[in-house]
Amino acid sequence: MGLFLLLGVFALCVMIGAPVAFSLGISAVAAFWYEGLPLMIGFQRIxxxxxxxxxxxxxxxIFAGDLMFHGGIAARLVRFAQAAVGAVRGGLGIVN
Structure with missing residues (x-):
């Protein structure tokens, strides 16, 4: 029954427009409350x-990719890869 409560509360929260992260948290707290488990166990696991x-x-x-983009090295790497394989079909994929 706890699983149905977990999924039901999650679906309800998503349908009313709550963000998925909040929906997951609210449904987990509801399931813990229903099962009678202390919330401290959930927080310790998280x-x-x-x-x-x-x-x-x-x-x-992600941060390294953002640094490469803003520093200009990403564009230079793509130009180098295109120069290395030329007009070969799927060339950038082959280089990667």
Whole structure:
């Protein structure tokens, strides 16, 4: 029954126009409350999942791409790759 509550509250929140992140949080809190579990367990699991170093690579990768774009190196890399393969079909994909 807790699963149906979780999915139902999530669907309801999304249908009324709440952001997905808030919908996930509200539905998780509702499911924890229904099952009688302490909310501290959920918060501990969230913090333990966030502290993984692999998840830090995602924002750093985006930041590096943004730096390359604004610094102009991205355009130069694309021009170099196009010069390296010429007019070969799928050339940029081959270079990557």
């Amino acid at each position: 913090v333990a999942g966030i502290s993984l170093q692999a998840y830090l690579a995602i924002p750093f990768f």
